[in-house]
Structure formats: structure tokens, C-alpha cells
Amino acid sequence: xxxxxxxxxxxRPRRHEPERxxxxxxxxxxxxxxxxxxxxxxxxxxxxxxxxxxxxxxxFGSQEKLLTAAFTRHVDAMVARFDERMRQAAxxxxxxxxxxxxxxxxxxxxxxxxxxxxxxxxxxxxRPALRAVTEDWMxxxxxxxxxxxxxxxxxxxxxxxxxxxxxxxxxxxxxDQEQIRSALARLVL
Amino acid sequence: xxxxxxxxxxxRPRRHEPERxxxxxxxxxxxxxxxxxxxxxxxxxxxxxxxxxxxxxxxFGSQEKLLTAAFTRHVDAMVARFDERMRQAAxxxxxxxxxxxxxxxxxxxxxxxxxxxxxxxxxxxxRPALRAVTEDWMxxxxxxxxxxxxxxxxxxxxxxxxxxxxxxxxxxxxxDQEQIRSALARLVL
Amino acid sequence: xxxxxxxxxxxRPRRHEPERxxxxxxxxxxxxxxxxxxxxxxxxxxxxxxxxxxxxxxxFGSQEKLLTAAFTRHVDAMVARFDERMRQAAxxxxxxxxxxxxxxxxxxxxxxxxxxxxxxxxxxxxRPALRAVTEDWMxxxxxxxxxxxxxxxxxxxxxxxxxxxxxxxxxxxxxDQEQIRSALARLVL
Amino acid sequence: xxxxxxxxxxxRPRRHEPERxxxxxxxxxxxxxxxxxxxxxxxxxxxxxxxxxxxxxxxFGSQEKLLTAAFTRHVDAMVARFDERMRQAAxxxxxxxxxxxxxxxxxxxxxxxxxxxxxxxxxxxxRPALRAVTEDWMxxxxxxxxxxxxxxxxxxxxxxxxxxxxxxxxxxxxxDQEQIRSALARLVL
DNA sequence: AATGAATGAGTATTCATTCAT
DNA sequence: TATGAATGAATACTCATTCAT
Numbered sequence: 001x002x003x004x005x006x007x008x009x010x011x012r013p014r015r016h017e018p019e020r021x022x023x024x025x026x027x028x029x030x031x032x033x034x035x036x037x038x039x040x041x042x043x044x045x046x047x048x049x050x051x052x053x054x055x056x057x058x059x060f061g062s063q064e065k066l067l068t069a070a071f072t073r074h075v076d077a078m079v080a081r082f083d084e085r086m087r088q089a090a091x092x093x094x095x096x097x098x099x100x101x102x103x104x105x106x107x108x109x110x111x112x113x114x115x116x117x118x119x120x121x122x123x124x125x126x127r128p129a130l131r132a133v134t135e136d137w138m139x140x141x142x143x144x145x146x147x148x149x150x151x152x153x154x155x156x157x158x159x160x161x162x163x164x165x166x167x168x169x170x171x172x173x174x175x176d177q178e179q180i181r182s183a184l185a186r187l188v189l
Numbered sequence: 190x191x192x193x194x195x196x197x198x199x200x201r202p203r204r205h206e207p208e209r210x211x212x213x214x215x216x217x218x219x220x221x222x223x224x225x226x227x228x229x230x231x232x233x234x235x236x237x238x239x240x241x242x243x244x245x246x247x248x249f250g251s252q253e254k255l256l257t258a259a260f261t262r263h264v265d266a267m268v269a270r271f272d273e274r275m276r277q278a279a280x281x282x283x284x285x286x287x288x289x290x291x292x293x294x295x296x297x298x299x300x301x302x303x304x305x306x307x308x309x310x311x312x313x314x315x316r317p318a319l320r321a322v323t324e325d326w327m328x329x330x331x332x333x334x335x336x337x338x339x340x341x342x343x344x345x346x347x348x349x350x351x352x353x354x355x356x357x358x359x360x361x362x363x364x365d366q367e368q369i370r371s372a373l374a375r376l377v378l
Numbered sequence: 379x380x381x382x383x384x385x386x387x388x389x390r391p392r393r394h395e396p397e398r399x400x401x402x403x404x405x406x407x408x409x410x411x412x413x414x415x416x417x418x419x420x421x422x423x424x425x426x427x428x429x430x431x432x433x434x435x436x437x438f439g440s441q442e443k444l445l446t447a448a449f450t451r452h453v454d455a456m457v458a459r460f461d462e463r464m465r466q467a468a469x470x471x472x473x474x475x476x477x478x479x480x481x482x483x484x485x486x487x488x489x490x491x492x493x494x495x496x497x498x499x500x501x502x503x504x505r506p507a508l509r510a511v512t513e514d515w516m517x518x519x520x521x522x523x524x525x526x527x528x529x530x531x532x533x534x535x536x537x538x539x540x541x542x543x544x545x546x547x548x549x550x551x552x553x554d555q556e557q558i559r560s561a562l563a564r565l566v567l
Numbered sequence: 568x569x570x571x572x573x574x575x576x577x578x579r580p581r582r583h584e585p586e587r588x589x590x591x592x593x594x595x596x597x598x599x600x601x602x603x604x605x606x607x608x609x610x611x612x613x614x615x616x617x618x619x620x621x622x623x624x625x626x627f628g629s630q631e632k633l634l635t636a637a638f639t640r641h642v643d644a645m646v647a648r649f650d651e652r653m654r655q656a657a658x659x660x661x662x663x664x665x666x667x668x669x670x671x672x673x674x675x676x677x678x679x680x681x682x683x684x685x686x687x688x689x690x691x692x693x694r695p696a697l698r699a700v701t702e703d704w705m706x707x708x709x710x711x712x713x714x715x716x717x718x719x720x721x722x723x724x725x726x727x728x729x730x731x732x733x734x735x736x737x738x739x740x741x742x743d744q745e746q747i748r749s750a751l752a753r754l755v756l
Numbered sequence: 757a758a759t760g761a762a763t764g765a766g767t768a769t770t771c772a773t774t775c776a777t
Numbered sequence: 778t779a780t781g782a783a784t785g786a787a788t789a790c791t792c793a794t795t796c797a798t
Contacts, residue, residue, distance in 0.1 A: 156372040163352020183345040243759045534750040541730020561723040621780045
């Protein structure tokens with residue numbers, strides 16, 4: 001009588017993966033975008049990345065550190081894109097145009113960057129580690145704006161941009177690029 | 190002779206409390222304001238209200254229903270205050286002044302109404318039942334604004350207000366009333 | 379031939395059990411005696427009591443509180459037995475005899491009371507909550523001894539008793555009652 | 568006794584270290600003394616020794632083997648010190664004096680040797696590999712005692728010594744050297 | 757009408773060990 | 778020879794909900 005295993009063990013042939021750490025950060029942002037921070041449990045992230053649970057704490061030590069690392073990565077990318085736009089703008093009017101485009105194009109995937117940003121904002125209110133990330137973000141984007149606007153205007157622009165962002169992330173009737181452009185122009189010019 | 194209890198129980202039974210349902214809604218908002226939606230477990234709310242755990246599901250059926258009821262109550266109060274301000278405003282300029290005051294005074298307790306509002310906003314993105322509450326809020330406050338402004342302006346004001354709200358809720362350097370007034374005036378006048 | 383089900387569904391027909399709390403304390407001591415404190419995980423205790431895991435934290439809040447409650451119960455029982463012996467002893471010599479008997483008979487089940495006591499002793503060195511239990515134990519048994527001996531002698535007796543206890547719990551060649559009696563007599567008389 | 572750092576400093580590569588094996592054994596005992604056997608995980612030991620985790624299993628194969636080696640080393644040192652004392656004692660009375668001094672001086676650092684000994688004792692009750700170490704210890708120290716006392720007395724002395732050891736390790740009011748000397752003399756002379 | 761008891765699924769984290777390099 | 782990467786099992790604990798009384 002030959003022994004036949006009734007159930008084959010699940011194959012997980014991924015013992016070696018040098019870029020896993022990076023991949024986990026990207027997956028984390030995907031999961032946050034899809035189900036929100038409240039749903040971004042380590043289990044959910046591990047499942048999405050097809051990785052054993054322990055792999056997450058092995059690479060990041062704790063959930064807090066994983067989220068902080070992922071959000072930091074996200075902010076760095078957003079800030080880089082935004083600063084590039086501001087650097088290339090030739091005039092304040094052009095800067096506004098770039099800003100409007102940024103709001104619609106760069107953060108316009110409503111299932112990804114924009115939602116991630118809002119989740120980050122709100123979570124930051126309670127968690128100091130994340131708060132540091134958002135404050136860094138705010139100060140860096142204000143510095144980008146100050147290439148073209150005085151500090152007071154930059155401040156108000158910032159608030160409006162946050163509002164437009166929230167609105168477009170959460171509202172059922174987001175403002176289109178033309179309406180955004182108009183609101184920005186009214187505020188500044 | 191009156192009966193003397195041998196030992197007083199730790200928890201004082203609160204047999205007769207006709208207003209408990211209302212009290213639980215208020216406590217729920219307090220807890221959300223204090224620890225966030227993520228921390229507002231039924232257990233946490235029951236503890237804060239000094240009520241047995243079962244009392245919550247007994248009165249509200251489920252957590253979702255409890256939160257929906259509590260947020261609805263909160264929105265009703267906010268909308269009432271806001272509409273009262275808009276109704277009493279004699280001119281658009283006055284309306285803006287009232288709006289600025291609303292932002293600073295009515296929702297100015299950074300540990301309470303404002304935080305609750307932001308928590309509600311973000312949660313609404315994921316939960317249909319809450320989404321209905323925020324959409325109701327948005328449409329009602331836009332209607333209040335349209336007492337004084339055309340629909341397009343009202344829309345942009347709404348976005349700016351949301352931005353100012355977010356900013357003041359989460360930023361380390363919130364805008365003061367004068368700065369808020371100035372931003373609103375720039376946008377509208 | 380009777381039909382044998384391949385896999386029977388696990389029966390858990392125990393929704394209501396008024397004395398469960400007490401039963402869990404007893405089971406906890408059994409598990410500590412059997413596998414040591416290090417092995418007395420909540421899972422192990424729940425398995426031994428045939429109870430879902432959550433039942434333990436429901437009744438006791440935390441592992442620390444469960445262990446404290448269980449050890450307190452154990453100590454109370456031990457102290458009661460011991461004090462009863464001391465109370466009935468007519469003379470110091472008789473007290474020694476009772477003491478020897480206590481060591482052999484009362485705590486003589488090497489798989490139960492004695493091992494539990496030693497586990498408690500050592501764990502108390504690291505955990506303040508348990509420490510309070512052992513200190514209570516020590517002071518109460520010394521008070522029992524002082525019914526018949528002066529404080530200095532009682533102190534030394536205490537230490538010897540602890541040593542005999544350790545020895546009999548852990549050694550491969552425990553001392554028998556005659557040897558114990560002899561050691562006690564040498565120390566005191 | 569080297570202090571065990573709570574958090575490992577920045578990892579510096581320690582390519583060439585011929586004495587690492589020995590150093591790891593010493594660190595293991597330090598960790599056991601500080602946080603107990605229950606807290607002496609391979610990770611904790613590796614952190615304390617500033618060594619990669621794999622280094623431990625590389626040198627010792629398993630946790631069990633590491634602990635056995637470390638305790639064996641500890642017992643050898645203790646036995647050597649004790650036997651030296653017994654060898655130098657000129658009379659039974661002198662032997663008792665040496666014994667009292669041993670209890671206070673040699674194992675008197677309540678955060679180190681003594682605690683390690685007690686942890687070892689209790690762990691030995693459950694783990695055969697450690698049990699062999701304690702039995703070796705017991706038989707060797709009894710042989711040392713039998714240089715001056717008959718076997719029966721040596722046996723009782725052993726038990727008392729264990730009791731005094733436990734007492735001084737765990738009690739809040741340890742016996743001082745004079746009290747110890749008195750207890751030993753009462754038992755023997 | 758009201759609640760204490762109970763449960764099973766879910767949470768983050770720690771761990772000893774194995775393995776590829 | 779030595780170690781960083783990886784894993785799966787285990788840990789204590791929290792939770793929303795159900796149920797019996």
C-alpha cells in the first residue's frame with residue numbers, strides 16, 4: 001500500500017527575494033488606498049503581498065514603523081513631483097495652472113494617491129510618528145509654493161488645496177479642473 | 190427599619206434611566222472625539238457611559254447603527270447652528286463674517302466637534318451608512334450658503350471651508366480668525 | 379460494524395455554566411503543576427478546561443490577573459490547612475511533628491501543591507503582583523509558627539522549610555518524613 | 568556583571584572574534600539573571616551580546632544547548648569556589664563558617680549568581696538536559712560537604728542551604744550572615 | 757426590558773529555527 | 778565560517794455580536 005498524501009502542502013517557493021522590503025512598502029500603500037488605514041491590518045497587507053505575516057514585523061519591527069515608512073515614501077514621491085512642477089513654472093499664473101493640474105493629474109487616481117493622502121492626514125491627528133510625516137509634507141510643499149507666492153498667500157493656498165483634495169477624495173461630485181483653476185485664481189489673483 | 194445592604198456592589202445599577210438612549214449618543218461622540226473612530230469600540234463607549242456592554246446593542250442593534258445615529262445627531266446640531274447664522278446674515282459680506290466666526294467659534298474646540306467632523310468625513314468614504322450622513326450635511330450646508338451666494342461660489346466656498354477645517358483640525362499652526370476672514374473674502378469678493 | 383464518522387464536529391454544548399470562574403482557577407493550578415508557569419499559556423489553560431480562549435480574558439481580564447487569582451486561592455487553602463495544624467498543636471514538639479507532616483502530607487503530591495508553590499516562589503521574583511501573594515503567604519505562615527516559637531526561631535524554621543520544600547519538589551531523592559523530622563528537631567530543640 | 572543594554576546600539580561588524588563562544592555563554596547568564604529564563608530568548612541574548620541572531624544557533628545549535636552550556640559553566644564556577652572553601656576548612660566549625668560566607672559572599676549578588684541558580688533549579692524540574700546539570704551540582708557540593716560532615720548531616724545541610732538560598736534570593740527581608748551562621752550551627756552542632 | 761455570560765474571529769507581536777548566500 | 782532573510786507557530790489580548798436568563 002503506497003502512502004498518498006491526501007492534501008498537498010501549500011507551495012510557497014519564495015524563500016529569496018532581495019527587493020521584498022520595497023515591495024512591501026508599495027503593497028502597504030495599495031492596501032491603505034483600497035480599504036483604508038482602519039482595514040490595513042498586518043494580515044491584510046501580508047495577504048495582499050503574498051507573504052507570511054512574520055515577514056512584515058521582520059522587516060519593519062512594528063505596524064507603526066511599517067506605516068511610517070510607507071507614508072514617508074509616498075510623501076517623498078508626491079513632494080518631488082510637486083516641487084518639479086513649481087520649479088518649472090515661469091510665473092505665478094503658470095504656477096496656479098501647474099497646481100490645478102497637480103490636483104487633477106498627479107493625485108487624480110481616486111483609488112490611490114489621493115485617498116492615501118487623506119488617510120494619512122487624519123491618522124496623523126492621533127499618531128505622533130505619522131504626524132511628523134505630514135508636518136514634513138506641509139512644510140516642504142509650502143516651500144515649493146513660496147517660489148511664486150508670498151508666505152501669507154502660500155498659507156491660504158495650502159488650506160484651499162487641502163480642501164479641494166478632501167472634496168475630490170470624498171465628495172460624490174468632485175470639482176473638475178476648470179472649477180479648481182477658477183477657485184485658485186480667485187483666491188490669489 | 191430600612192434595609193441596609195451588607196456590601197455595596199462596585200457597579201451601581203441604574204435601573205431607571207429613561208434618557209439613556211440620548212445619553213449614549215452624546216457619550217459616543219465624546220469617545221470618538223477623544224480616541225478617534227478607530228478607538229470607539231462598543232466596550233470603550235460602554236465604559237465611558239458606565240453602562241453594561243449589552244445595553245448598547247440592546248438600544249442600537251449594532252455598532253454601525255449606533256455610530257450612524259450619533260453622527261446624525263451631531264450633524265443636525267451643526268447644521269442648525271450654521272443655518273441660523275446664515276439666516277441672520279444681512280448681506281454676503283455679513284455672511285462671510287458669520288462663516289468665519291462659525292469656523293472659529295462653533296467648531297473651534299479642537300478636541301470635540303471639529304475632530305468628530307473629520308473622523309466622520311473619512312469614515313464616510315468607506316461606509317455607505319455614514320456616507321449618507323455626510324452627503325446630507327454637505328447638501329444642507331450648501332443650501333444655507335446659497336441664501337447669499339450663487340451655486341458656483343457656494344461650491345468653492347464649501348471646498349475652502351473644508352480645507353480650513355482640516356487645516357485647523359490637524360495643523361500645528363492653525364489660521365486665526367483674521368486669516369480665515371481674509372481667505373474667504375479673497376475667494377468671494 | 380458500526381459506522382464511524384470520519385470527522386465529528388466539535389461539540390461545545392456549554393453555553394451556560396455558572397461556576398466556570400471557579401473551575402478555571404482550579405484548572406489553572408492544575409496546568410501550572412503539570413507543565414510549569416512557563417507552559418501555562420492561556421491557550422494551554424483554555425484547552426485543559428475545554429473552554430474557548432476568550433472565556434479566560436472575559437473572566438479575568440488578563441493573564442496576570444488570572445494567575446494572581448489562582449495563586450491567591452492556592453495560598454489561602456495552604457495557609458488554612460497549616461494554621462489549623464499549628465492551632466491544634468499542644469506543644470513546640472507537637473508543632474514540629476505537625477510541621478513535618480504538613481511537608482509530607484499536605485504538600486506531598488509532587489505533581490500538584492508543592493510544584494505550584496515553587497513555581498509561585500520563583501515567578502514572584504519578577505512579577506510584583508505575584509510577589510504580593512508570596513509575601514502574604516510568608517507572613518501568614520510565620521504568624522502561625524509564632525504560636526509556638528520565638529520570632530528568630532520561626533524565621534530560621536521558615537528558611538529550612540523552604541529548603542525542604544524545594545528539595546522535595548525538585549530533587550531526585552527527596553527526604554522522607556523521618557529525615558525531615560530530624561532536621562527540624564536539630565534546628566529547634 | 569556586565570549590564571545588559573535594553574536596546575542594541577548600532578550594529579558594528581565584528582568579523583574576527585575568536586572568544587565569541589565564551590563571551591556568548593557569559594552574556595547568556597547575564598540575561599538570565601536580569602530578565603529570567605522566561606525572558607532569555609535567543610533574540611534577547613543576541614541583542615545583549617551585540618551579535619547577529621544566527622550566530623547563536625551557529626555556535627550552539629539550539630536554545631536548549633546554549634542554556635545547558637551556560638548553566639554548566641556557571642555550576643562549574645560555583646562548585647570550584649565552594650570546594651576550594653571546603654578544602655581549606657580545618658574543622659567542621661570552620662567549614663560552617665566558610666559555608667555561611669559562601670552563602671553571603673559568593674552567591675550574594677542578588678541580581679546575578681543566586682538568581683541564576685534559582686532559575687536553573689526550577690527549570691531543571693521540567694527539562695531533562697538542565698536536570699542533569701543540577702544533579703551534578705548537588706552531588707558535587709554534597710561531596711564537598713562530606714569532607715567535614717557525615718552523609719546524613721550533609722544531606723540536611725544541603726536542604727537548609729537551599730532554603731537559605733531561596734530565602735535570600737526571593738525574600739524582602741533576607742537573613743544576614745550572623746543569622747545564617749546561627750541557623751547552620753543549630754542544625755549541625 | 758435589560759444584562760451578564762459567552763464566543764469565535766481577529767489583532768499585533770515574539771519566537772526558535774531553517775535556509776541561501 | 779558566518780549571517781541576514783525568511784517562516785510558521787505561538788503568544789496575549791480585543792472585539793462585535795449572540796444568547797440565556
